Amino acid sequence: MIRVTDLSKNYGVRLAVDTLNFEARQGEILGFLGPNGAGKTTTMRILTGYLPPTSGTATIAGFDVVSESLEARKRVGYLPETVPLYTDMTVHNYLKFMADLRHLPNADDAVDETLEMVGLLDRENGYISNLSKGMRQRMGLAQALIHKPEVLILDEPTIGLDPAQIIEVRNLIREVGKERTVLLSTHILSEAQQICDRILIINKGKIVVEDTPQNLQSKLAGAQRVQLRVRGEADELADKIAAVKDVQEVKVQNDGAIEFQFAAGKDLRPDIARLTIESNYDLLELRPINLSLEEIFLQLTREDVSAEQEEEAE
Amino acid sequence: MRNIWIVAKKEFSQYFISPIAYSVAFLLLVIVGILFTLTLWNFSNQPGLGAPDSRNITYGVAFLLMLFTPALTMRLIADEVRMGTMELLLTAPLRDYEMVVGKWLGAFLFILVVIAITLVFPLIFNAMTKNGIDQLLLISNYLGVILVAAALLALGVGISAIFSNQIAAFFTTMTLFIVLWWLVGAPANLLPQGGGEIFTYLSLSSQFSNNFIQGSVSPSSIVYFLSLTGLGLFIGSTAVEIRRWR
Numbered sequence: 001m002i003r004v005t006d007l008s009k010n011y012g013v014r015l016a017v018d019t020l021n022f023e024a025r026q027g028e029i030l031g032f033l034g035p036n037g038a039g040k041t042t043t044m045r046i047l048t049g050y051l052p053p054t055s056g057t058a059t060i061a062g063f064d065v066v067s068e069s070l071e072a073r074k075r076v077g078y079l080p081e082t083v084p085l086y087t088d089m090t091v092h093n094y095l096k097f098m099a100d101l102r103h104l105p106n107a108d109d110a111v112d113e114t115l116e117m118v119g120l121l122d123r124e125n126g127y128i129s130n131l132s133k134g135m136r137q138r139m140g141l142a143q144a145l146i147h148k149p150e151v152l153i154l155d156e157p158t159i160g161l162d163p164a165q166i167i168e169v170r171n172l173i174r175e176v177g178k179e180r181t182v183l184l185s186t187h188i189l190s191e192a193q194q195i196c197d198r199i200l201i202i203n204k205g206k207i208v209v210e211d212t213p214q215n216l217q218s219k220l221a222g223a224q225r226v227q228l229r230v231r232g233e234a235d236e237l238a239d240k241i242a243a244v245k246d247v248q249e250v251k252v253q254n255d256g257a258i259e260f261q262f263a264a265g266k267d268l269r270p271d272i273a274r275l276t277i278e279s280n281y282d283l284l285e286l287r288p289i290n291l292s293l294e295e296i297f298l299q300l301t302r303e304d305v306s307a308e309q310e311e312e313a314e
Numbered sequence: 315m316r317n318i319w320i321v322a323k324k325e326f327s328q329y330f331i332s333p334i335a336y337s338v339a340f341l342l343l344v345i346v347g348i349l350f351t352l353t354l355w356n357f358s359n360q361p362g363l364g365a366p367d368s369r370n371i372t373y374g375v376a377f378l379l380m381l382f383t384p385a386l387t388m389r390l391i392a393d394e395v396r397m398g399t400m401e402l403l404l405t406a407p408l409r410d411y412e413m414v415v416g417k418w419l420g421a422f423l424f425i426l427v428v429i430a431i432t433l434v435f436p437l438i439f440n441a442m443t444k445n446g447i448d449q450l451l452l453i454s455n456y457l458g459v460i461l462v463a464a465a466l467l468a469l470g471v472g473i474s475a476i477f478s479n480q481i482a483a484f485f486t487t488m489t490l491f492i493v494l495w496w497l498v499g500a501p502a503n504l505l506p507q508g509g510g511e512i513f514t515y516l517s518l519s520s521q522f523s524n525n526f527i528q529g530s531v532s533p534s535s536i537v538y539f540l541s542l543t544g545l546g547l548f549i550g551s552t553a554v555e556i557r558r559w560r
Contacts, residue, residue, distance in 0.1 A: 048405040052559060073408040084402035088331055100320045143402070210471045 001181035007056035016042040018205035029177040031196030032185040039205035040185040077144035081155040087129040102147035134165035154184040225261040229285035317412040325420025349554035365443040368436035372455035376541025384487035388480040395478035450530040456527025461539035468546025475553035494518040
């Protein structure tokens with residue numbers, strides 16, 4: 001549904017998007033992750049026809065976003081980073097305008113149906129200026145969804161929402177993503193982990209990693225990290241554990257938990273448990289830690305930075 | 315066409331909830347009302363006249379449009395850019411020129427409503443005198459006013475598309491109107507041996523007061539105002555397109 005080939009965009013000298021290649025199929029929720037300024041918004045703007053690319057091509061449902069822009073735009077619902085709302089309009093009139101722009105035959109029905117879906121039907125006749133931040137975000141989603149587009153492009157859809165609203169919006173995206181293609185950007189990694197079928201990590205306009213959330217985690221986990229918790233002071237025990245062969249990087253956390261990892265391919269958890277008990281400690285917890293996407297992300301982008309610094313040093 | 319109409323309809327109804335539009339309409343009608351009173355007073359002091367001169371009203375309306383339209387057009391596109399709603403319009407299945415023309419049309423329809431209200435004053439003149447006023451003259455006057463409004467609004471929309479700040483758009487539009495109304499025609503008086511016609515032709519006020527106000531509807535005047543309208547809309551569409559590529 002979305003196909004991006006060798007896409008580049010430079011603003012003057014700064015290369016915002018650097019020969020990007022990816023695809024998103026129907027019924028797939030693709031997460032676009034990256035730090036601020038990574039090129040997420042620029043890529044989305046190119047896909048929605050707001051900005052032309054410098055080189056390369058992008059198609060939406062087979063239509064080129066530059067040469068067949070209108071056809072491509074008809075098939076896309078877009079929620080930009082700053083929710084585009086006319087604050088002096090009523091909720092109904094705003095959505096009616098969007099429905100008219102999309103040439104929907106039963107605009108009023110479509111408006112009611114969409115408002116129902118985003119849970120704003122009771123605010124239909126209120127002014128947008130009186131809506132809370134979360135409601136405005138849902139209004140933005142409503143205008144993106146009103147024409148039931150084949151492709152949904154959402155730029156940071158949960159930013160600025162409170163936790164309850166975040167859950168609501170995520171559920172909504174998952175719901176609508178069942179039969180559509182969704183491309184959503186975020187820098188909240190747990191969010192991508194929860195809703196996305198596939199994750200693209202992008203940094204400095206380039207794709208760093210592309211995989212499912214599960215694979216991404218196992219691929220990068222590498223050496224197994226373990227957390228151990230005992231009753232009372234743990235510093236002495238930490239020293240003992242550090243002395244065990246094949247145990248690396250022992251750290252005592254602020255809350256008293258000991259974290260360490262084994263050399264690749266080893267699992268010494270039984271040995272550590274025995275050692276703890278033989279040393280007369282009360283073992284409370286011994287569990288593996290999965291590398292969170294936050295850590296994966298930091299690891300990937302940091303490697304990138306250090307590699308670059310090395311290059312610069314040479 | 316359909317897209318132009320959708321945008322125009324939205325802009326038109328936006329004016330009815332905008333305080334600026336209301337104050338522009340209110341001030342314009344108050345001043346035209348004063349002109350009406352003065353004309354009436356003058357008429358009652360000169361028993362020889364057959365009817366009050368409705369041209370005082372129509373010239374006043376055109377002059378006030380020149381002063382007030384920048385306030386109506388300044389936000390049309392500049393404000394979309396500032397509020398981020400430009401992203402909405404430029405990613406909707408809508409051609410750039412359809413958006414610009416639609417915005418102009420919405421403003422034009424609003425001004426037509428205001429112009430229609432000013433028609434009350436000449437019609438009172440017409441009703442109060444035995445022979446009535448020269449109705450053909452009135453029609454030519456109003457045709458002129460409508461063409462002036464179309465041209466001014468189009469230029470205002472065009473300039474609004476260049477800026478992302480409405481105040482900048484306002485002052486630039488105002489400056490352009492002052493040049494078109496007063497300054498462009500000035501060299502004509504300084505060139506006694508001819509060659510000044512071109513400046514007279516370019517002057518908005520001469521086009522209006524030498525032709526429509528006198529009751530003569532010349533094709534060249536109509537062409538002048540329609541060209542200005544076309545130019546304004548062209549500038550607007552081009553500026554929106556350039557904004558994309560920048």
